[in-house]
Amino acid sequence: MKAREQFRVPKHFALRDEDAGAKPLRDGAAGQGLDKDQVKQRERELTTQLIEQVAVCQEMLYAQRKHKVLLILQGPDTSGKDGTIKSLFSHINPIGLRAVAFRAPSDDERAHDFLWRVHRHVPVQGEIAIFNRSHYEDVLVPLVHGEIDGQEVARRYGHIRDFERMLVETGTLVVKIFLHISSDEQRKRLQSRIDDPDKQWKFDPMDVAKRKHWGDYQRAYEQAISATDTDDAPWYIIPADSKTHRNLMVATLLLEIMQGLKLQFPEPDRKLSKLKIE
DSSP states (O other): OOHHHHSBOOSSOOGGGSOTTOOTTOSSTTTSSOOHHHHHHHHHHHHHHHHHHHHHHHHHHHHHTOOEEEEEEEOSTTSSHHHHHHHHHTTSOSTTEEEEEOOSOOHHHHTSOTTHHHHTTSOOTTOEEEEESOGGGGGTHHHHTTSSOHHHHHHHHHHHHHHHHHHHHTTEEEEEEEEEOOHHHHHHHHHHHHHOTTTGGGOOHHHHHHHTTHHHHHHHHHHHHHHHOOSSSOEEEEEOSSHHHHHHHHHHHHHHHHHTTOOOOOOOOHHHHTOOOO
């Protein structure tokens, strides 16, 4: 089964029915006769091989200057948005690659429509833009904390669908990934940040406060994904309890999608090929 079919969000789904600990790609070379550490090492090696191929695609994308790719990473705190970006893109030529992290909106951003701060960061031709969080924060946090009502949420869903359709129709490939982590795994990761002095800088007390609204956020994610999953801009669910398998799944999906663009380097200039530099 192709990754796009395997990880595509079902038409009627509930996050509680999705296994955050699933490892669908572990059947095969990555898991045969290997212990846990060996499996993880094998997954890292396979991911590296895939990313090397993604790097070639990215170089052709930049050289061709025909397509634009927007990769959106959403998920609860500690689900691995930063880790995914670091693991998958740190060895790719930064030319033609840009990562944008969306935090709480500033006063100036709040004074505009909620898509204003997002639109200016979409990719240009030949570029991959990675959104660490995105415009979806504006149908999650405000909803959970009662800042907007159901009518406003529905209106924003419509704006998001129209916004993403406009991006697709003007040459942007939109890839939306939800990193699905379990509550228990999140607890472990938050605790590890507290226990490790070198990781305490990552800890935000607000993460603990958000855990009290775990169920509300899960429902908000579920509702947003269902309302904005379209054929032009589909959602993919990636089980994220295993970091190495998460990276392998995202790399597999991204490579398949980019290969689908039929990328190639521009045709060589025959006249230029005869030029001799003195």
